[in-house]
Amino acid sequence: MSIFKFTFIFPSLIFAQLLLFTHSEAAIFDIQNNCPYTVWAASVPVGGGRQLNAGQTWTIDVPAGTSQAHKWAQTGCNFDGSGRDRCQTGDYNGLLQCQSYGQPPNSLAEYALNQYNNLVFFDISLVDGFNMPMEFSPTSNGCTRGIRCRTDINGQCPNELRTPSGCNNPCVVFKTDQYCCNSGSCSRTDFSR
Template sequence: MAQPRLVSLAFFVAILISGAHSATFSFKNNCSFTIWPASLANSDKGALSQTGFQLDSGASFSLDAPPAWGGRLWARQTCSTDSAGKFSCITGDCGTGQVACNGAGGAPPTTLIEFTLQGYGGKDFYDVSCVDGFNLPVLVVPSGGPNCNSTSCPVNVNALCPKELRITAPDGGVQMKMLLSYILSQP
């Protein structure tokens, strides 16, 4: 079996296939500020072991996904805890009042990265979606698997979004960039 090549990127996900086709999502924050990645499993799939976590600038974190997992990943930004201990974020907030999203999705606007592992024909599927609006550019870059193409929303598309699905920085620019690399190794 060929070994996957790992690349250090802003938002990095590695899919390592073994006999049970387990996956590891490895996140790296190359932003100049803290982000709070989050996940939501599809209704017929189990949640990841952590559904939200803090990722400081330059930090990395890995999270195992069960075989045949499906769901979405996104990043929250400009998060804080108030004096009563309630956690909230300006973008992508899941409304639980905690860092963990515990089965709740991110409030629009948020750029989504969606995965289906071992989907139709045993293949893995992924996409970048702005169906819930846009809060940051993202890129999915597969490596190590046959016929895998990148997909992205690499630029600020807020001007094209309906007003209720836009997020802009005070200077009118995007506050965060996130990059996702999907690494696949074939048996």
């Protein structure tokens, strides 16, 4: 059994904690809001979304073989009783119950269970921009080295990429090959420097 810890972090405040228990059949994610305010966690392809008030936990059972899975935070939301609203970052068509990936900008925790040689793969991606620092770390089977993106990039975001509560990827803003690198032959830009 492997255990992974996933954490959203504000500059010095833990946002949510996620533990992943894996074995050959499934995984269990426990997401806990450790902030003194409400957050909206999102999870696809399993889970959807959930409002988490301070101290609340959300448990998600994920089937073996799940791939292309994402977890992220929706920020700046105020969902009504039917789970409808728009979020400033990570929005999914104005719905709390996400059925596919959220709109940029959003920091992503990505994972795939029981893949090649029955391994679990995980990463943190900022390809869709950034909305909050996070950590994704294994904590069992002697493996404790994980991935951390602890810097609050929002404070360093160039004005051209800035949004309320987030920082867009230049591709999302400019939609040109120079920034999206669709041709595969891209050079550095002022934003990547």
